[in-house]
Amino acid sequence: xxxxxxxxxxxxELSKLTSGQVPILQVDAGHFFSDxxxxxxxxxxxxxxxxxxxxxxxxxxxxxxxxxxxxxxYLSMVMESAGFxxxxxxxxxxxxxxxANVEPADASKRGFKPYVVREVTGGRLGSKPIxxxxxxxxxxxxxxxxxxxxxxxxxFAIAEPVAVAAKLVPELRARCDxxxxxxxxxxxxxxxxxxxxxxxxxxxxxxxxxxxxGVDEAGDAVVVYASNQTKHLxxxxxxxxxxxxxxxxxxxxHRDVPLDAAIPDDPATxxxxxxxxAEFTRAxxxxxxxxxxxxxxxxxxxxxxxxxxxSPFAGAERCASxxxxxxxxxxxxxxxxxxxxxxxxxxxxxxTCTPCHTVGQGERGxxxxxxxxxxxxxxxxxxxHTPGKQHGDKPAAGFGAVxxxxxxxxxxxxSNDPDFEFASYxxxxxxxxxxxxxxxxxxx
Amino acid sequence: xxxxxxxxVVLVFTITLAGxxxxxxxxxxxxxxxxxxxxxLLSARLGNxxxxxxxxxxxxDYEGSLEPCG
Numbered sequence: 001x002x003x004x005x006x007x008x009x010x011x012x013e014l015s016k017l018t019s020g021q022v023p024i025l026q027v028d029a030g031h032f033f034s035d036x037x038x039x040x041x042x043x044x045x046x047x048x049x050x051x052x053x054x055x056x057x058x059x060x061x062x063x064x065x066x067x068x069x070x071x072x073x074y075l076s077m078v079m080e081s082a083g084f085x086x087x088x089x090x091x092x093x094x095x096x097x098x099x100a101n102v103e104p105a106d107a108s109k110r111g112f113k114p115y116v117v118r119e120v121t122g123g124r125l126g127s128k129p130i131x132x133x134x135x136x137x138x139x140x141x142x143x144x145x146x147x148x149x150x151x152x153x154x155x156f157a158i159a160e161p162v163a164v165a166a167k168l169v170p171e172l173r174a175r176c177d178x179x180x181x182x183x184x185x186x187x188x189x190x191x192x193x194x195x196x197x198x199x200x201x202x203x204x205x206x207x208x209x210x211x212x213x214g215v216d217e218a219g220d221a222v223v224v225y226a227s228n229q230t231k232h233l234x235x236x237x238x239x240x241x242x243x244x245x246x247x248x249x250x251x252x253x254h255r256d257v258p259l260d261a262a263i264p265d266d267p268a269t270x271x272x273x274x275x276x277x278a279e280f281t282r283a284x285x286x287x288x289x290x291x292x293x294x295x296x297x298x299x300x301x302x303x304x305x306x307x308x309x310x311s312p313f314a315g316a317e318r319c320a321s322x323x324x325x326x327x328x329x330x331x332x333x334x335x336x337x338x339x340x341x342x343x344x345x346x347x348x349x350x351x352t353c354t355p356c357h358t359v360g361q362g363e364r365g366x367x368x369x370x371x372x373x374x375x376x377x378x379x380x381x382x383x384x385h386t387p388g389k390q391h392g393d394k395p396a397a398g399f400g401a402v403x404x405x406x407x408x409x410x411x412x413x414x415s416n417d418p419d420f421e422f423a424s425y426x427x428x429x430x431x432x433x434x435x436x437x438x439x440x441x442x443x444x
Numbered sequence: 445x446x447x448x449x450x451x452x453v454v455l456v457f458t459i460t461l462a463g464x465x466x467x468x469x470x471x472x473x474x475x476x477x478x479x480x481x482x483x484x485l486l487s488a489r490l491g492n493x494x495x496x497x498x499x500x501x502x503x504x505d506y507e508g509s510l511e512p513c514g
Contacts, residue, residue, distance in 0.1 A: 239497055
């Protein structure tokens with residue numbers, strides 16, 4: 001599900017359906033960059049990945065992309081004033097970024113346009129162009145620091161979004177026929193924007209939402225939610241009332257389009273995606289290369305040994321020493337081969353994918369990568385049951401970690417797996433003497 | 445007789461090879477057909493053209509990924 005090549009492919013097909021009579025505007029509500037930052041800052045592979053996102057946005061012909069607070073770690077580098085003009089030439093999509101409430105904390109960084117207005121013409125829009133305004137906002141994250149009354153994150157100051165909208169919406173309203181707010185905010189803030197700031201027609205919100213498949217109405221505004229990772233492409237189809245003055249939009253339909261195998265990939269975009277994958281996979285592999293001297297190889301082995309010894313995760317093979325039947329069921333399940341699906345697509349080093357295909361990534365002693373922690377690839381017992389080494393050492397002490405359906409939907413959410421339904425999925429991995437999952441481990 | 449046997453062996457080998465190539469080709473064509481987009485499903489994804497005038501496609505939370513995980 002998802003992917004930029006399918007998004008462009010869908011747009012091509014939609015254009016054919018309407019014989020090119022209907023303009024299609026592409027926008028993004030925020031968090032398009034990875035914000036994975038390690039102890040030594042943002043790794044080279046992550047920076048490469050983000051730079052390809054900028055190239056892809058340019059190829060997509062994006063009208064506006066809203067700066068979400070999670071974009072700021074990367075933007076703090078590419079918006080540096082020094083050398084910015086050259087970067088803008090290299091990445092024209094930087095010019096499409098909008099934010100009304102994120103501004104440089106000092107002169108060392110460049111800022112963003114608060115909004116853009118796009119004049120749109122089309123066969124069904126009448127003689128007068130329609131002016132569509134897009135205003136960008138993000139919430140203030142908990143990680144921002146209060147410095148002399150301003151919330152600062154990585155060299156940018158972030159103001160309270162609703163207050164900023166109240167100030168700027170009247171100004172933008174006077175310049176456009178249709179006003180859309182792109183907002184990287186939680187659902188309450190999205191609705192508060194609609195109910196407290198008059199003049200907004202639509203609010204497109206993102207904040208890692210599961211597929212919502214509906215809209216909220218807040219004041220005069222309609223609120224729609226972008227699904228996490230855009231596995232479903234959000235769509236507003238807008239209708240012009242023939243009786244209204246030229247340019248007036250009188251109605252809309254909202255759709256969440258599954259970007260699945262029914263949508264053909266756009267060949268040119270697919271090439272861009274493959275080029276991006278090749279470059280950043282190469283960088284990831286380079287970053288993980290182990291030196292070929294005996295000393296370096298020995299140091300790597302020692303690091304691997306220590307990670308295994310110090311980890312609270314035991315690995316499925318250890319569980320198998322007592323839980324023979326459960327292990328056999330797991331071994332035949334797709335969970336036991338979950339890492340292979342990433343390797344086939346060369347995504348095994350991608351930190352946005354690996355958490356749902358391994359054990360304990362992000363936790364102490366959890367999965368790092370397939371070379372350092374090979375015992376923790378695939379979805380294993382401890383992916384659901386939590387670390388079990390202590391239990392393995394002292395089985396009599398019991399083991400309280402009993403998963404519930406809520407455990408499954410951390411990965412089998414509506415974006416990743418729209419068809420997930422607990423009862424039928426549980427049948428595929430049913431274990432624990434055939435009891436319901438809640439009772440399966442009561443014997444411990 | 446030796447010539448006839450030799451000819452027969454070459455003939456059998458050629459027919460087998462041709463059959464294998466044709467079978468692989470047929471299988472590839474069938475696979476391509478099975479994996480290609482289904483026009484009915486695509487039509488369902490696109491919906492009806494009922495006269496809409498403007499489309500806004502929106503996304504969020506790409507997290508730097510241009511393609512799905514797997």
